[in-house]
Amino acid sequence: MHNSRLTGRLLLAVTLFLMETVVSTKTVTTCDNSYNVHRLSCDFGVIGVQSALYGRADSETCSEGRPANQISDTSCSQQGTTDVIRTRCDGKSVCELNVKVVRTSDPCAGTYKYLQTNYTCLPAIQVTACEFSVAHLYCDVGQVILVYGADYGRRDQTTCIYKRPESQITNVDCSNPTKKVAESCNGKNSCIINANNAFFGDPCQGTYKYLEVAYVCEYPTV
């Protein structure tokens, strides 16, 4: 009796710890400037973007040294920002982008803006395979693969770049989410995927691409 109560309490503590570390939301804010880098990262797992704002929602954030008239509009938000950040970052363990990426129009001229992203780190395994390489997905004995997401293309200038000519790595608007990995691998204990155009088609000719996969291992539901 005493023992099981202790076990129960321990379990609760462990569960709370996991929820704290795995599911808690992170917030990153970057003040508007052409050179500022917006960086999302997960020590464990992969990024799942919840919401992103380019604009201004309060008068404190990124207000240092700014005149009152540049920080008084607190209902400024550019449409579509969340989608842009999701496209760039979901499923990665680290995601860096320039604020320029979201500054496609000006939702409130004269107001000093910032980019803010809320995201969680989903407990997934992340695999990256450069074009013409092979991605190996595998789980422990008795478990099966469940793919969260996969993208074959190019979303940054830091992945799979070694000795590649500039011209092949500059196009980072080549996000190409694909269901093919899930179709091939879900329910299997291990799985091999060729990261090439023959399998995925070519989403951006002339660009050296890579495959990013996020998956979890589960006990099969009977």
Ligand SMILES: *[C@@H]1O[C@H](CO)[C@@H](O)[C@H](O)[C@H]1NC(C)=O
């Ligand atoms: C991020 O979360 C905080 C805390 O809940 C909230 O105040 C803020 O508005 C959120 N930002 C975005 C961009 O959703």
